[in-house]
Amino acid sequence: MNVLLTDRLSCPRCGPEFGLILLAERTEKRRVLEGRMGCPNCRDRFPVSRGFGDLRAPPRSALPPVESLDAPPAEATERLRALLGVAEGPGNLALVGPVVAHAAGLAQRTPETEVVAVDAAGVVRGRGVANTLDQVEVLVEESLSGERVERDERHQAQDGAGRGA
Incomplete structure (x- = not known):
């Protein structure tokens, strides 16, 4: 997850008035690989694992794999x-x-x-x-x-x- 994009994330519960606070535990080349994000308003926490930040409300289920589209000319x-x-x-x-x-x-x-x-x-x-x-x-x-x-x-x-x- 690009560190600059995390500045643009807001709490999915509280809305755009409340930006998420990132606690990065492991980063590599300006990408957060491990850590967590939290809302200062509702105190909800969102994990970041293997570069994946899950902002869904609990319980979180596994996601289906993503298929590639053909590249246009x-x-x-x-x-x-x-x-x-x-x-x-x-x-x-x-x-x-x-x-x-x-x-x-x-x-x-x-x-x-x-x-x-x-x-x-x-x-x-x-x-x-x-x-x-x-x-x-x-x-x-x-x-x-x-x-x-x-x-x-x-x-x-x-x-x-x-x-x-």
Whole structure:
């Protein structure tokens, strides 16, 4: 889980007014691998294990595996990048729907940008790519090393959390 994205997470119970506090026990290359997050308001805690931050309310069940989507042509990804108006980072991009297939390509072409793919049944994994699973009513961040952050459907993004969508 990218350390910079953890600054944008809010409590799934209390909403965007209450950001989560991260206690990282193990990090590697600006990615949290082990630790926990907590809400200063409701005092709920959310584990981070093997780079996976689970923001669902207990009890937490196992998630189904994520399948990869076919990578679109490089020209199509470059066109999308131009339409989004993002030439370079730093920043966060949120992709929703079928364009999530461009997540890995956008992350590769746009240094210092974290790409979050929403409503993805699967996405080609790559450095700086996060994806989500809507079918199980949770959102999951994944990166090249399989790091994940998930939350339930009530979670809302903070204002200014992304650079493009």
